[in-house]
Amino acid sequence: MKYDVTVIGSGPGGYIAAIRCAQLGMKTAIIEKYNTLGGTCLNVGCIPSKALLDSSEHYHNAAHTFGEHGIELKDLKVNLKQMIDRKAGVVSQVTSGVDFLMKKNKIDVFHGMGSFVDKNTIQVTDAEGKVTKVETEKAIIATGSKPASLQFINIDKKRVITSTEALELKEIPKHMIVIGGGVIGMELGSVYARLGAEVSVVEFMDDIIPSMDKTMGRELKKSLKKLGFNFYLGHKVTEVKGTAKTVTVKAENKKGELVEVKGDYCLVSIGRKPYTEGLGLENVGIKTDDRGRIEVDSHLVTSADNIYAIGDVIKGAMLAHKAEEEGVFVAEVINGEKPHINYNLIPGVVYTWPEVSAVGLTEEQLKESGRAYKSGSFSYRALGRAQASMDVAGLVKVLADKETDEILGVHMIGARTADMISEAVVAMEFRASAEDIARMSHAHPTYSEAFKEACLAATDNRALNA
Numbered sequence: 462m463k464y465d466v467t468v469i470g471s472g473p474g475g476y477i478a479a480i481r482c483a484q485l486g487m488k489t490a491i492i493e494k495y496n497t498l499g500g501t502c503l504n505v506g507c508i509p510s511k512a513l514l515d516s517s518e519h520y521h522n523a524a525h526t527f528g529e530h531g532i533e534l535k536d537l538k539v540n541l542k543q544m545i546d547r548k549a550g551v552v553s554q555v556t557s558g559v560d561f562l563m564k565k566n567k568i569d570v571f572h573g574m575g576s577f578v579d580k581n582t583i584q585v586t587d588a589e590g591k592v593t594k595v596e597t598e599k600a601i602i603a604t605g606s607k608p609a610s611l612q613f614i615n616i617d618k619k620r621v622i623t624s625t626e627a628l629e630l631k632e633i634p635k636h637m638i639v640i641g642g643g644v645i646g647m648e649l650g651s652v653y654a655r656l657g658a659e660v661s662v663v664e665f666m667d668d669i670i671p672s673m674d675k676t677m678g679r680e681l682k683k684s685l686k687k688l689g690f691n692f693y694l695g696h697k698v699t700e701v702k703g704t705a706k707t708v709t710v711k712a713e714n715k716k717g718e719l720v721e722v723k724g725d726y727c728l729v730s731i732g733r734k735p736y737t738e739g740l741g742l743e744n745v746g747i748k749t750d751d752r753g754r755i756e757v758d759s760h761l762v763t764s765a766d767n768i769y770a771i772g773d774v775i776k777g778a779m780l781a782h783k784a785e786e787e788g789v790f791v792a793e794v795i796n797g798e799k800p801h802i803n804y805n806l807i808p809g810v811v812y813t814w815p816e817v818s819a820v821g822l823t824e825e826q827l828k829e830s831g832r833a834y835k836s837g838s839f840s841y842r843a844l845g846r847a848q849a850s851m852d853v854a855g856l857v858k859v860l861a862d863k864e865t866d867e868i869l870g871v872h873m874i875g876a877r878t879a880d881m882i883s884e885a886v887v888a889m890e891f892r893a894s895a896e897d898i899a900r901m902s903h904a905h906p907t908y909s910e911a912f913k914e915a916c917l918a919a920t921d922n923r924a925l926n927a
Protein backbone atom coordinates (compact mmCIF):
# COMPACT_ATOMS: atom_id res chain seq x y z
CA MET A 462 0.00 0.00 0.00
CA LYS A 463 1.31 3.48 -0.84
CA TYR A 464 0.38 6.31 1.49
CA ASP A 465 -0.07 10.01 0.75
CA VAL A 466 1.52 10.84 4.11
CA THR A 467 3.40 8.78 6.71
CA VAL A 468 4.10 10.22 10.13
CA ILE A 469 7.00 8.90 12.21
CA GLY A 470 6.30 9.27 15.94
CA SER A 471 2.92 9.29 17.68
CA GLY A 472 3.37 12.06 20.28
CA PRO A 473 1.10 15.12 20.31
CA GLY A 474 2.85 16.43 17.18
CA GLY A 475 2.64 13.17 15.23
CA TYR A 476 -0.81 11.90 16.10
CA ILE A 477 -2.42 15.33 15.63
CA ALA A 478 -0.65 15.73 12.25
CA ALA A 479 -1.97 12.28 11.22
CA ILE A 480 -5.54 13.17 12.22
CA ARG A 481 -5.46 16.48 10.32
CA CYS A 482 -4.01 14.77 7.21
CA ALA A 483 -6.78 12.15 7.38
CA GLN A 484 -9.43 14.86 7.86
CA LEU A 485 -8.12 16.51 4.68
CA GLY A 486 -8.64 13.27 2.75
CA MET A 487 -5.06 11.96 2.64
CA LYS A 488 -4.34 8.24 2.98
CA THR A 489 -2.30 8.34 6.18
CA ALA A 490 -0.03 5.99 8.16
CA ILE A 491 1.70 6.50 11.50
CA ILE A 492 4.77 4.64 12.78
CA GLU A 493 5.49 4.34 16.51
CA LYS A 494 8.49 2.63 18.06
CA TYR A 495 6.68 1.69 21.29
CA ASN A 496 3.58 -0.45 21.78
CA THR A 497 1.53 2.45 23.06
CA LEU A 498 0.72 5.60 21.12
CA GLY A 499 0.89 9.14 22.53
CA GLY A 500 4.66 9.71 22.76
CA THR A 501 6.46 11.37 25.65
CA CYS A 502 3.51 13.59 26.51
CA LEU A 503 0.95 10.88 27.20
CA ASN A 504 3.27 8.10 28.44
CA VAL A 505 6.09 9.73 30.42
CA GLY A 506 5.51 13.49 30.25
CA CYS A 507 2.61 15.92 30.58
CA ILE A 508 -0.15 13.53 31.59
CA PRO A 509 1.55 11.23 34.15
CA SER A 510 3.34 14.19 35.77
CA LYS A 511 0.04 16.05 36.14
CA ALA A 512 -1.62 12.92 37.57
CA LEU A 513 1.06 12.76 40.30
CA LEU A 514 0.97 16.52 40.83
CA ASP A 515 -2.78 16.35 41.43
CA SER A 516 -2.55 13.34 43.80
CA SER A 517 0.30 14.85 45.80
CA GLU A 518 -1.50 18.20 46.02
CA HIS A 519 -4.57 16.46 47.47
CA TYR A 520 -2.37 14.84 50.10
CA HIS A 521 -0.57 18.09 50.88
CA ASN A 522 -3.86 19.93 51.34
CA ALA A 523 -5.30 17.14 53.47
CA ALA A 524 -2.21 17.31 55.68
CA HIS A 525 -1.78 21.08 55.86
CA THR A 526 -4.93 23.04 55.01
CA PHE A 527 -7.94 20.79 55.72
CA GLY A 528 -7.71 21.55 59.47
CA GLU A 529 -8.21 25.25 58.84
CA HIS A 530 -11.15 24.48 56.57
CA GLY A 531 -12.69 22.61 59.52
CA ILE A 532 -12.10 19.14 58.14
CA GLU A 533 -10.51 16.78 60.62
CA LEU A 534 -8.70 13.66 59.50
CA LYS A 535 -7.11 10.85 61.45
CA ASP A 536 -4.32 8.51 60.37
CA LEU A 537 -3.66 10.27 57.07
CA LYS A 538 -1.01 8.45 55.07
CA VAL A 539 0.34 8.15 51.55
CA ASN A 540 -0.12 4.94 49.57
CA LEU A 541 2.53 5.61 46.91
CA LYS A 542 1.81 2.36 45.05
CA GLN A 543 -1.86 3.34 44.66
CA MET A 544 -0.81 6.82 43.53
CA ILE A 545 1.49 5.38 40.86
CA ASP A 546 -1.15 2.79 39.85
CA ARG A 547 -3.76 5.52 39.41
CA LYS A 548 -1.29 7.47 37.26
CA ALA A 549 -0.75 4.33 35.13
CA GLY A 550 -4.53 4.02 34.76
CA VAL A 551 -4.78 7.62 33.54
CA VAL A 552 -1.96 6.99 31.02
CA SER A 553 -3.66 3.84 29.77
CA GLN A 554 -6.95 5.70 29.34
CA VAL A 555 -5.45 8.57 27.34
CA THR A 556 -3.23 6.37 25.16
CA SER A 557 -6.14 4.09 24.29
CA GLY A 558 -7.98 7.29 23.37
CA VAL A 559 -5.33 7.85 20.69
CA ASP A 560 -5.82 4.24 19.42
CA PHE A 561 -9.51 5.04 19.08
CA LEU A 562 -8.78 8.27 17.17
CA MET A 563 -6.48 6.43 14.74
CA LYS A 564 -9.23 3.89 13.98
CA LYS A 565 -11.91 6.56 13.73
CA ASN A 566 -9.84 8.49 11.17
CA LYS A 567 -8.81 5.31 9.27
CA ILE A 568 -5.11 5.89 9.93
CA ASP A 569 -2.95 2.75 9.59
CA VAL A 570 -0.70 2.22 12.62
CA PHE A 571 2.68 0.45 12.35
CA HIS A 572 4.51 -0.41 15.57
CA GLY A 573 8.30 -0.48 15.21
CA MET A 574 11.31 1.69 14.55
CA GLY A 575 10.88 3.82 11.43
CA SER A 576 13.95 4.45 9.31
CA PHE A 577 14.25 6.13 5.92
CA VAL A 578 15.54 3.90 3.11
CA ASP A 579 15.01 6.67 0.58
CA LYS A 580 12.76 9.73 0.23
CA ASN A 581 9.67 7.63 -0.44
CA THR A 582 10.37 4.45 1.52
CA ILE A 583 10.39 3.95 5.26
CA GLN A 584 11.45 0.67 6.78
CA VAL A 585 9.66 -0.35 10.00
CA THR A 586 11.43 -2.87 12.25
CA ASP A 587 9.23 -4.25 15.03
CA ALA A 588 10.31 -5.62 18.43
CA GLU A 589 10.70 -9.15 16.97
CA GLY A 590 12.90 -7.87 14.15
CA LYS A 591 10.22 -8.22 11.46
CA VAL A 592 10.67 -5.62 8.72
CA THR A 593 7.84 -3.92 6.80
CA LYS A 594 8.38 -1.39 4.03
CA VAL A 595 6.03 1.59 3.87
CA GLU A 596 5.85 3.53 0.60
CA THR A 597 4.85 7.17 0.92
CA GLU A 598 4.48 10.35 -1.11
CA LYS A 599 5.30 12.63 1.83
CA ALA A 600 6.61 12.06 5.36
CA ILE A 601 6.41 13.97 8.63
CA ILE A 602 9.12 13.41 11.24
CA ALA A 603 7.71 13.81 14.77
CA THR A 604 10.19 11.74 16.76
CA GLY A 605 10.36 14.12 19.72
CA SER A 606 13.06 14.26 22.35
CA LYS A 607 14.83 12.36 25.13
CA PRO A 608 16.18 13.56 28.51
CA ALA A 609 19.54 15.31 28.19
CA SER A 610 22.41 14.66 30.59
CA LEU A 611 25.99 15.75 31.22
CA GLN A 612 28.86 13.62 30.01
CA PHE A 613 30.20 12.88 33.49
CA ILE A 614 26.84 11.83 34.95
CA ASN A 615 26.03 8.13 34.91
CA ILE A 616 22.26 7.83 34.90
CA ASP A 617 21.86 4.40 36.51
CA LYS A 618 18.03 4.78 36.51
CA LYS A 619 17.94 3.59 40.13
CA ARG A 620 19.43 6.37 42.25
CA VAL A 621 20.47 8.79 39.52
CA ILE A 622 17.31 9.13 37.48
CA THR A 623 15.52 11.08 34.76
CA SER A 624 11.91 12.28 34.76
CA THR A 625 10.85 8.89 33.34
CA GLU A 626 12.01 6.99 36.45
CA ALA A 627 10.79 9.76 38.76
CA LEU A 628 7.26 8.93 37.61
CA GLU A 629 7.66 5.33 38.79
CA LEU A 630 9.45 5.47 42.16
CA LYS A 631 8.70 2.66 44.62
CA GLU A 632 9.37 4.79 47.71
CA ILE A 633 9.20 8.43 48.72
CA PRO A 634 12.77 9.76 48.68
CA LYS A 635 14.12 11.05 51.98
CA HIS A 636 16.20 13.63 50.17
CA MET A 637 15.86 14.17 46.43
CA ILE A 638 18.55 16.26 44.76
CA VAL A 639 17.26 17.90 41.59
CA ILE A 640 19.85 19.01 39.05
CA GLY A 641 18.29 21.79 36.98
CA GLY A 642 15.81 24.45 38.11
CA GLY A 643 13.60 24.24 35.03
CA VAL A 644 9.97 23.23 34.64
CA ILE A 645 10.31 19.45 34.91
CA GLY A 646 12.57 19.61 37.97
CA MET A 647 10.27 22.03 39.80
CA GLU A 648 7.18 19.95 39.00
CA LEU A 649 8.58 16.54 39.97
CA GLY A 650 10.45 18.03 42.93
CA SER A 651 7.07 19.42 44.10
CA VAL A 652 5.44 15.99 43.87
CA TYR A 653 7.94 14.44 46.28
CA ALA A 654 8.28 17.52 48.52
CA ARG A 655 4.51 17.43 49.07
CA LEU A 656 4.77 13.76 50.00
CA GLY A 657 7.41 14.57 52.62
CA ALA A 658 10.79 14.44 50.84
CA GLU A 659 13.44 17.06 51.40
CA VAL A 660 14.25 18.53 47.97
CA SER A 661 17.47 20.33 47.05
CA VAL A 662 17.79 22.06 43.70
CA VAL A 663 21.20 22.68 42.14
CA GLU A 664 20.96 25.14 39.25
CA PHE A 665 23.71 26.76 37.19
CA MET A 666 21.77 29.99 36.59
CA ASP A 667 20.96 32.50 39.34
CA ASP A 668 17.21 31.85 39.13
CA ILE A 669 14.83 28.95 38.80
CA ILE A 670 12.65 28.72 35.66
CA PRO A 671 15.25 31.08 34.15
CA SER A 672 13.63 31.48 30.74
CA MET A 673 10.51 33.05 32.27
CA ASP A 674 10.00 36.62 33.53
CA LYS A 675 12.27 37.07 36.56
CA THR A 676 9.38 38.03 38.87
CA MET A 677 7.90 34.57 38.33
CA GLY A 678 11.05 32.70 39.38
CA ARG A 679 11.40 34.91 42.44
CA GLU A 680 7.80 34.33 43.56
CA LEU A 681 7.87 30.61 42.83
CA LYS A 682 11.06 30.23 44.84
CA LYS A 683 9.30 31.75 47.89
CA SER A 684 6.45 29.23 47.64
CA LEU A 685 8.74 26.26 47.06
CA LYS A 686 10.91 27.26 50.03
CA LYS A 687 7.79 27.09 52.20
CA LEU A 688 7.25 23.57 50.84
CA GLY A 689 10.73 22.62 52.06
CA PHE A 690 12.89 23.13 48.95
CA ASN A 691 16.57 24.13 49.38
CA PHE A 692 18.19 26.02 46.54
CA TYR A 693 21.81 26.06 45.39
CA LEU A 694 21.53 28.65 42.63
CA GLY A 695 24.50 29.81 40.59
CA HIS A 696 26.09 26.41 41.22
CA LYS A 697 27.73 24.29 38.55
CA VAL A 698 27.55 20.54 39.16
CA THR A 699 31.00 18.97 38.93
CA GLU A 700 30.40 15.41 40.11
CA VAL A 701 27.51 13.03 40.69
CA LYS A 702 28.25 9.78 42.47
CA GLY A 703 25.63 7.13 43.06
CA THR A 704 25.97 4.05 45.27
CA ALA A 705 23.38 1.34 45.99
CA LYS A 706 21.50 3.59 48.41
CA THR A 707 22.91 7.11 48.24
CA VAL A 708 23.85 9.87 45.83
CA THR A 709 26.40 12.61 46.35
CA VAL A 710 26.38 15.72 44.18
CA LYS A 711 29.30 18.13 44.20
CA ALA A 712 28.86 21.64 42.86
CA GLU A 713 30.85 24.85 42.68
CA ASN A 714 29.55 28.42 42.97
CA LYS A 715 30.87 31.42 41.03
CA LYS A 716 33.50 32.15 43.70
CA GLY A 717 34.84 28.61 43.28
CA GLU A 718 33.47 27.45 46.64
CA LEU A 719 32.45 23.81 46.74
CA VAL A 720 29.30 22.30 48.19
CA GLU A 721 28.54 18.64 48.64
CA VAL A 722 24.90 17.55 48.82
CA LYS A 723 24.02 14.02 49.91
CA GLY A 724 20.68 12.42 49.18
CA ASP A 725 19.07 9.10 48.30
CA TYR A 726 17.86 10.07 44.80
CA CYS A 727 19.16 12.51 42.21
CA LEU A 728 16.82 13.68 39.45
CA VAL A 729 18.74 14.95 36.43
CA SER A 730 16.44 17.44 34.71
CA ILE A 731 18.69 19.73 32.71
CA GLY A 732 16.54 19.74 29.58
CA ARG A 733 15.78 17.47 26.67
CA LYS A 734 17.53 16.73 23.38
CA PRO A 735 16.01 15.99 19.98
CA TYR A 736 15.69 12.31 19.15
CA THR A 737 16.82 11.28 15.67
CA GLU A 738 18.75 8.07 16.31
CA GLY A 739 18.08 5.27 13.84
CA LEU A 740 15.90 7.47 11.61
CA GLY A 741 18.23 7.05 8.63
CA LEU A 742 18.45 10.82 8.05
CA GLU A 743 21.72 10.27 6.19
CA ASN A 744 19.84 8.23 3.55
CA VAL A 745 17.67 11.22 2.64
CA GLY A 746 20.17 14.04 3.13
CA ILE A 747 18.42 15.66 6.09
CA LYS A 748 20.62 17.95 8.16
CA THR A 749 20.61 18.66 11.89
CA ASP A 750 21.95 21.81 13.58
CA ASP A 751 24.63 22.10 16.29
CA ARG A 752 22.06 21.06 18.93
CA GLY A 753 20.94 17.99 17.01
CA ARG A 754 17.64 19.55 15.89
CA ILE A 755 16.36 18.81 12.39
CA GLU A 756 16.69 21.94 10.26
CA VAL A 757 13.45 23.15 8.66
CA ASP A 758 12.37 26.18 6.64
CA SER A 759 9.40 28.43 7.43
CA HIS A 760 7.01 25.78 6.04
CA LEU A 761 8.66 23.15 8.30
CA VAL A 762 10.14 21.41 5.24
CA THR A 763 13.48 19.66 5.86
CA SER A 764 16.34 19.60 3.38
CA ALA A 765 14.46 16.74 1.63
CA ASP A 766 11.59 18.49 -0.17
CA ASN A 767 8.86 15.89 0.55
CA ILE A 768 9.79 15.42 4.24
CA TYR A 769 8.60 17.74 7.03
CA ALA A 770 9.55 17.86 10.71
CA ILE A 771 7.61 19.11 13.75
CA GLY A 772 7.61 19.25 17.55
CA ASP A 773 10.51 18.67 19.95
CA VAL A 774 12.78 17.40 17.15
CA ILE A 775 13.00 20.90 15.61
CA LYS A 776 13.77 24.36 17.04
CA GLY A 777 11.42 26.18 19.39
CA ALA A 778 9.71 25.55 22.70
CA MET A 779 9.61 21.87 23.70
CA LEU A 780 5.90 21.87 24.49
CA ALA A 781 3.08 19.54 23.55
CA HIS A 782 0.76 22.30 22.31
CA LYS A 783 3.54 23.78 20.13
CA ALA A 784 4.01 20.31 18.57
CA GLU A 785 0.25 20.04 18.01
CA GLU A 786 0.05 23.42 16.27
CA GLU A 787 2.89 22.36 13.99
CA GLY A 788 1.14 19.05 13.26
CA VAL A 789 -1.95 20.86 12.01
CA PHE A 790 0.20 23.45 10.20
CA VAL A 791 2.16 20.85 8.21
CA ALA A 792 -0.96 18.87 7.24
CA GLU A 793 -2.52 22.07 5.89
CA VAL A 794 0.68 23.09 4.07
CA ILE A 795 0.71 19.65 2.39
CA ASN A 796 -2.91 20.27 1.41
CA GLY A 797 -1.91 23.50 -0.35
CA GLU A 798 -3.29 25.86 2.32
CA LYS A 799 -1.54 28.84 3.91
CA PRO A 800 -1.76 28.29 7.68
CA HIS A 801 0.04 30.44 10.26
CA ILE A 802 1.51 29.89 13.73
CA ASN A 803 2.20 32.85 16.00
CA TYR A 804 5.19 31.48 17.92
CA ASN A 805 5.20 34.54 20.19
CA LEU A 806 1.82 33.46 21.54
CA ILE A 807 2.56 29.86 22.57
CA PRO A 808 1.86 29.95 26.31
CA GLY A 809 4.23 28.33 28.81
CA VAL A 810 3.05 26.79 32.08
CA VAL A 811 4.74 25.35 35.17
CA TYR A 812 2.28 23.09 37.02
CA THR A 813 3.65 23.68 40.49
CA TRP A 814 1.40 25.14 43.19
CA PRO A 815 1.04 28.02 42.70
CA GLU A 816 1.02 27.51 38.94
CA VAL A 817 3.16 29.79 36.76
CA SER A 818 1.86 30.75 33.32
CA ALA A 819 3.07 33.18 30.72
CA VAL A 820 2.61 34.38 27.17
CA GLY A 821 4.43 36.96 25.09
CA LEU A 822 7.48 38.98 26.04
CA THR A 823 9.14 39.09 29.46
CA GLU A 824 10.12 42.36 31.13
CA GLU A 825 13.78 41.44 30.58
CA GLN A 826 13.18 40.95 26.83
CA LEU A 827 11.39 44.31 26.61
CA LYS A 828 14.22 46.07 28.43
CA GLU A 829 16.78 44.43 26.16
CA SER A 830 14.88 45.42 23.01
CA GLY A 831 14.61 49.04 24.20
CA ARG A 832 10.84 49.13 23.58
CA ALA A 833 8.99 51.59 25.81
CA TYR A 834 6.52 49.68 27.98
CA LYS A 835 4.41 50.03 31.09
CA SER A 836 3.64 47.43 33.69
CA GLY A 837 0.67 46.68 35.95
CA SER A 838 0.51 44.02 38.67
CA PHE A 839 -2.21 42.72 40.95
CA SER A 840 -1.73 40.46 43.93
CA TYR A 841 -3.83 37.34 44.55
CA ARG A 842 -4.01 38.34 48.22
CA ALA A 843 -6.48 41.11 47.28
CA LEU A 844 -8.87 38.69 45.56
CA GLY A 845 -11.99 37.55 47.40
CA ARG A 846 -11.81 34.21 45.58
CA ALA A 847 -8.22 33.62 46.72
CA GLN A 848 -9.12 34.47 50.33
CA ALA A 849 -12.08 32.07 50.21
CA SER A 850 -9.95 29.21 48.92
CA MET A 851 -6.85 30.08 51.01
CA ASP A 852 -4.77 30.30 47.82
CA VAL A 853 -3.43 33.80 48.39
CA ALA A 854 0.08 33.33 46.98
CA GLY A 855 0.39 34.85 43.54
CA LEU A 856 0.17 37.83 41.25
CA VAL A 857 -0.59 38.77 37.67
CA LYS A 858 1.72 41.10 35.79
CA VAL A 859 0.71 42.73 32.51
CA LEU A 860 3.21 44.45 30.23
CA ALA A 861 1.82 46.82 27.61
CA ASP A 862 3.24 49.16 25.00
CA LYS A 863 3.75 52.61 26.56
CA GLU A 864 2.17 54.49 23.65
CA THR A 865 -0.47 52.19 22.17
CA ASP A 866 -1.38 50.23 25.33
CA GLU A 867 -1.21 46.93 23.32
CA ILE A 868 -0.58 43.98 25.64
CA LEU A 869 2.91 42.60 24.96
CA GLY A 870 3.34 40.05 27.74
CA VAL A 871 1.32 38.51 30.56
CA HIS A 872 2.95 36.67 33.47
CA MET A 873 0.90 34.98 36.13
CA ILE A 874 1.67 33.00 39.26
CA GLY A 875 -1.17 31.68 41.38
CA ALA A 876 -3.97 29.16 41.63
CA ARG A 877 -5.36 28.02 38.26
CA THR A 878 -3.26 30.37 36.13
CA ALA A 879 -2.69 27.47 33.69
CA ASP A 880 -6.33 27.87 32.66
CA MET A 881 -6.40 31.66 33.04
CA ILE A 882 -3.52 32.27 30.61
CA SER A 883 -5.80 31.37 27.67
CA GLU A 884 -7.64 34.67 28.13
CA ALA A 885 -4.33 36.50 27.69
CA VAL A 886 -3.55 34.44 24.56
CA VAL A 887 -6.91 35.33 23.02
CA ALA A 888 -6.49 38.99 23.97
CA MET A 889 -3.02 39.16 22.45
CA GLU A 890 -4.01 37.22 19.32
CA PHE A 891 -6.62 39.93 18.73
CA ARG A 892 -4.05 42.59 19.69
CA ALA A 893 -6.09 43.88 22.61
CA SER A 894 -4.95 46.84 24.68
CA ALA A 895 -4.74 46.61 28.47
CA GLU A 896 -7.71 48.96 28.62
CA ASP A 897 -9.79 46.61 26.40
CA ILE A 898 -9.45 43.87 29.04
CA ALA A 899 -9.87 46.34 31.90
CA ARG A 900 -13.28 47.34 30.47
CA MET A 901 -14.57 43.74 30.11
CA SER A 902 -16.68 42.17 32.83
CA HIS A 903 -15.01 39.32 34.71
CA ALA A 904 -17.12 37.04 36.88
CA HIS A 905 -16.87 37.69 40.62
CA PRO A 906 -15.42 36.07 42.63
CA THR A 907 -12.84 34.43 40.35
CA TYR A 908 -9.08 34.36 40.04
CA SER A 909 -9.54 35.87 36.56
CA GLU A 910 -10.36 39.21 38.20
CA ALA A 911 -6.62 39.49 38.91
CA PHE A 912 -5.99 39.74 35.14
CA LYS A 913 -8.59 42.50 34.77
CA GLU A 914 -7.16 44.36 37.79
CA ALA A 915 -3.57 44.02 36.48
CA CYS A 916 -4.79 45.49 33.17
CA LEU A 917 -6.40 48.35 35.11
CA ALA A 918 -3.11 48.83 36.94
CA ALA A 919 -1.27 48.98 33.60
CA THR A 920 -3.85 51.54 32.38
CA ASP A 921 -2.94 54.67 34.35
CA ASN A 922 -2.45 52.73 37.58
CA ARG A 923 -6.17 52.48 38.29
CA ALA A 924 -6.65 49.05 39.85
CA LEU A 925 -9.86 49.17 41.89
CA ASN A 926 -9.20 46.67 44.66
CA ALA A 927 -5.60 47.47 45.45
Ligand code: FAD
Pocket residue numbers: 469470471472473474475492493494495499500501502503505506507508510573574575576603604605606624645736738739740771772773774779780781782783784812
Ligand atom coordinates in the same frame (compact mmCIF):
# COMPACT_ATOMS: atom_id res chain seq x y z
P1 FAD B 1 7.12 13.06 21.59
O1 FAD B 1 5.94 13.25 22.45
O2 FAD B 1 8.44 12.91 22.26
O3 FAD B 1 6.83 11.78 20.70
C1 FAD B 1 7.75 11.24 19.84
C2 FAD B 1 7.40 9.79 19.56
O4 FAD B 1 8.20 9.33 18.47
C3 FAD B 1 7.72 8.87 20.74
O5 FAD B 1 6.59 8.09 21.04
C4 FAD B 1 8.86 7.99 20.22
O6 FAD B 1 8.81 6.67 20.71
C5 FAD B 1 8.59 8.00 18.72
N1 FAD B 1 9.77 7.72 17.90
C6 FAD B 1 10.99 8.28 17.99
N2 FAD B 1 11.81 7.82 17.00
C7 FAD B 1 11.07 6.94 16.30
C8 FAD B 1 11.34 6.16 15.17
N3 FAD B 1 12.51 6.20 14.52
N4 FAD B 1 10.36 5.34 14.71
C9 FAD B 1 9.16 5.31 15.32
N5 FAD B 1 8.84 6.05 16.38
C10 FAD B 1 9.77 6.87 16.86
N6 FAD B 1 4.72 19.80 27.56
C11 FAD B 1 3.63 20.58 27.75
O7 FAD B 1 3.21 21.27 26.83
N7 FAD B 1 2.97 20.59 28.96
C12 FAD B 1 3.39 19.86 30.01
O8 FAD B 1 2.79 19.88 31.08
C13 FAD B 1 4.54 19.04 29.85
N8 FAD B 1 4.99 18.28 30.86
C14 FAD B 1 6.06 17.46 30.67
C15 FAD B 1 6.50 16.68 31.73
C16 FAD B 1 7.58 15.83 31.56
C17 FAD B 1 8.04 14.98 32.73
C18 FAD B 1 8.22 15.75 30.29
C19 FAD B 1 9.36 14.81 30.07
C20 FAD B 1 7.80 16.53 29.24
C21 FAD B 1 6.72 17.40 29.40
N9 FAD B 1 6.26 18.22 28.37
C22 FAD B 1 5.18 19.03 28.57
C23 FAD B 1 6.92 18.24 27.04
C24 FAD B 1 6.11 17.40 26.04
O9 FAD B 1 5.98 16.09 26.52
C25 FAD B 1 6.80 17.41 24.68
O10 FAD B 1 7.02 18.75 24.28
C26 FAD B 1 5.94 16.72 23.63
O11 FAD B 1 5.69 15.38 23.99
C27 FAD B 1 6.63 16.77 22.27
O12 FAD B 1 5.82 16.12 21.35
P2 FAD B 1 6.40 15.44 20.03
O13 FAD B 1 5.21 14.94 19.29
O14 FAD B 1 7.33 16.36 19.36
O15 FAD B 1 7.30 14.21 20.53
